[in-house]
Amino acid sequence: MKETITIALSKGRLLDEALELLREAGVEVADSNLNSRKLVVADTKKRFQFFMVKPIDVPTYVEYGVADAGIAGRDVLAESNADVHQPLDLKIGFCKMVVAAPRETARQDYKELSAVRIATKYPRITTEYFTHRGIPVEIIPLSGSVELAPLLGLSDRIVDLVSSGRTLAENGLEVVEPIMDVSARLVVNRASYQIKRLAITRLVEMLSKAVEKR
Amino acid sequence: MKTLTQIPLGAQLLFGKAAKRRRQIERSIFSVFDRWDYDEIIPPIFDYYDVFAKGMGAAFEDTLYRFIDREGNILALRPEFTSLVAKSVATRLADHTKPLRLCYCGEVLRYEAPRGGRQREFFQIGLEHIGGEHIRSDAEVIRIAIECLRKLGIRKFQINLGEMGYFAGIVERMNVPHDDLARIKTRVDLKDTVGLRLELDRLDLSEKRRNILLSLVHLTGNADTLRTARQLVTNERSLQALDRLEALFIELKKHKVEDHLTIDLSEVRGQDYYTGTIFKIYVPGLGFEIGGGGRYDNLFRNFGCDFPSVGFSFSLERLMAMGES
Numbered sequence: 001m002k003e004t005i006t007i008a009l010s011k012g013r014l015l016d017e018a019l020e021l022l023r024e025a026g027v028e029v030a031d032s033n034l035n036s037r038k039l040v041v042a043d044t045k046k047r048f049q050f051f052m053v054k055p056i057d058v059p060t061y062v063e064y065g066v067a068d069a070g071i072a073g074r075d076v077l078a079e080s081n082a083d084v085h086q087p088l089d090l091k092i093g094f095c096k097m098v099v100a101a102p103r104e105t106a107r108q109d110y111k112e113l114s115a116v117r118i119a120t121k122y123p124r125i126t127t128e129y130f131t132h133r134g135i136p137v138e139i140i141p142l143s144g145s146v147e148l149a150p151l152l153g154l155s156d157r158i159v160d161l162v163s164s165g166r167t168l169a170e171n172g173l174e175v176v177e178p179i180m181d182v183s184a185r186l187v188v189n190r191a192s193y194q195i196k197r198l199a200i201t202r203l204v205e206m207l208s209k210a211v212e213k214r
Numbered sequence: 215m216k217t218l219t220q221i222p223l224g225a226q227l228l229f230g231k232a233a234k235r236r237r238q239i240e241r242s243i244f245s246v247f248d249r250w251d252y253d254e255i256i257p258p259i260f261d262y263y264d265v266f267a268k269g270m271g272a273a274f275e276d277t278l279y280r281f282i283d284r285e286g287n288i289l290a291l292r293p294e295f296t297s298l299v300a301k302s303v304a305t306r307l308a309d310h311t312k313p314l315r316l317c318y319c320g321e322v323l324r325y326e327a328p329r330g331g332r333q334r335e336f337f338q339i340g341l342e343h344i345g346g347e348h349i350r351s352d353a354e355v356i357r358i359a360i361e362c363l364r365k366l367g368i369r370k371f372q373i374n375l376g377e378m379g380y381f382a383g384i385v386e387r388m389n390v391p392h393d394d395l396a397r398i399k400t401r402v403d404l405k406d407t408v409g410l411r412l413e414l415d416r417l418d419l420s421e422k423r424r425n426i427l428l429s430l431v432h433l434t435g436n437a438d439t440l441r442t443a444r445q446l447v448t449n450e451r452s453l454q455a456l457d458r459l460e461a462l463f464i465e466l467k468k469h470k471v472e473d474h475l476t477i478d479l480s481e482v483r484g485q486d487y488y489t490g491t492i493f494k495i496y497v498p499g500l501g502f503e504i505g506g507g508g509r510y511d512n513l514f515r516n517f518g519c520d521f522p523s524v525g526f527s528f529s530l531e532r533l534m535a536m537g538e539s
Contacts, residue, residue: 064330064501065499065501066501083404085405086406087431088407089407190502190503191496191497191498191503192501193405194374194476194478195372195496195497197434
C-alpha cells in the first residue's frame with residue numbers, strides 16, 4: 001500500500017535547512033526539480049510531494065488538509081492559531097521572538113507609558129503577550145521592515161524575531177524582553193494523521209532519527 | 215442601508231443544487247435512524263444560557279450567541295443539540311422507558327470565525343441514546359454512524375476511538391490547577407510533545423507522572439495500543455476506561471468494522487460533558503472531521519436526573535463538501 005504524503009514547506013529562511021534535514025532523513029529532492037518553476041515537486045523515491053509557500057501560510061495549508069504535513073516555525077504556528085498536530089521539534093530555524101526598543105528607551109518601565117504602541121508582524125502573539133500582563137497595547141500591524149517603525153516614530157517598540165541580533169543593533173534597537181524561543185516544527189493535519197497513519201508515523205520516525213543524529 | 219444589502223459574517227444561504235443535496239443527505243441519514251428506531255425530537259432554537267454553558271464548559275462560553283429577554287433572563291441560541299435534548303428529556307420524558315432513542319437535525323449557531331467549511335450558522339444531524347449504560351449502547355451508535363456513511367456511498371472512512379476516563383484517571387490525583395490542566399489537555403490533543411514538556415516543567419510532578427503524560431501523546435494505533443496503555447497506568451479509573459474501550463473494540467469487531475477503527479488515547483478534546491468513549495470520523499481528502507460523538511454519563515445531573523447516555527452528530531456542511539469533491 002503506497003500512499004503519497006504532501007508536505008508544505010516554508011519559503012525563505014527555513015527552506016534550505018528543512019531540505020537538508022529531509023535529505024539526512026533519506027528524502028531527497030533533485031536540484032533540477034527545486035530550481036524548476038514547478039509548483040509541486042516530488043522526492044526522488046516519489047513517496048512525498050512538496051510545495052513551497054509563505055511561512056505564515058504553512059499552518060493554514062495543513063489545517064485544511066491541502067497538505068498532509070508541513071514544516072513551520074513556532075512563531076507562525078502561534079500566530080495562525082491553526083488546529084494541527086505538532087508531533088516533532090525539528091531543531092532547525094532557531095531564533096527568538098522578542099520585544100525590542102530603541103536603546104534610549106529600552107529600560108523604560110511599561111508603567112511610564114499609558115499604552116504601548118507596538119509594530120509587529122505578529123498581532124495575535126503580541127496582543128496576547130501584553131494583555132496577559134495587564135499592559136494596554138496598541139498594535140501596528142506591518143508586513144515587513146518592522147525595525148524601521150520605532151526609528152521613524154511609528155511605534156514605541158516592536159515584537160519580532162531575532163537570530164543574531166545584528167539587524168536590531170544596526171537600527172539602534174535592543175532587546176527589552178524575550179517572548180519565546182522559536183524553532184521549526186513538523187505539523188500534521190488531524191485527518192491525515194488518522195487516515196494515512198502508517199505513512200505519517202514513518203515520516204515522524206525518519207525525521208526524529210535525523211534530528212537525534214545531529 | 216448596508217444592512218439591507220449585505221449579509222452578516224457567518225450567515226448561510228442554500229438554494230438550487232445545494233439545497234437539494236442537503237435534503238437528500240438528511241433523508242438518507244434519517245432513514246437509517248428510523249431503521250434503528252430513533253424518533254425525531256425538534257427542540258427550540260433558544261433556551262436559557264445556563265443550559266448550554268453548563269454542558270459545554272467554559273471553553274465554549276465565548277462562542278454562544280446570548281441575548282436578554284424583557285424579564286431580564288439571559289437566553290442563548292443553541293450552539294449544539296445534546297444539552298438541549300438532555301434538558302427536554304429531563305423535563306418531559308424522564309419517565310419514559312429507557313433506553314430512549316432520539317434523533318435531530320437542524321441549525322446551530324456559534325460565534326466563531328468561519329472555518330473548515332463551517333459558517334457561524336451550520337447544520338448538525340445526529341442522535342442521542344439515553345439511559346444505556348452498557349458498552350453495547352456505544353457500539354450501537356458507532357454502528358449507526360457507519361451505516362449512515364455507507365448509505366451515503368462513503369466507503370473509505372476512519373473512526374478514531376478514545377476514552378476520556380483514561381486521561382482523567384491519570385491527572386485525577388496530580389492536583390494540577392484547572393488552568394494548567396486545560397493547557398496540558400491542549401498540548402496532548404495537538405500531540406505537541408515539546409509544548410507539553412514545557413507545561414510539565416512548570417509543575418512539580420514526579421518523574422513517573424511526567425513520563426505517563428508524555429507517553430500518552432503516542433498512544434495511537436491499532437488494538438495493540440491498548441496493551442501499551444495498560445502497562446503505563448495503575449489507577450483504577452484509567453484501567454476501567456481501557457476495559458471499556460477494549461470491550462467496545464471487541465463488540466465492534468463482531469460486526470466486522472475493525473478496519474475502520476483506530477485507537478487514540480490522546481484524543482481528549484471535546485465538549486466538557488464527555489465522560490467515556492469519544493470518537494471522531496475522518497474521510498480521505500477532507501482535512502476536518504465530518505462528525506463525532508461520545509458518552510456523557512453526568513450531563514443529565516445538571517437537570518436533576520441520572521441517565522448515562524451516548525450520542526453523535528454529523529456536520530452536514532462537511533458531508534456536503536464530500537459530495538462536491
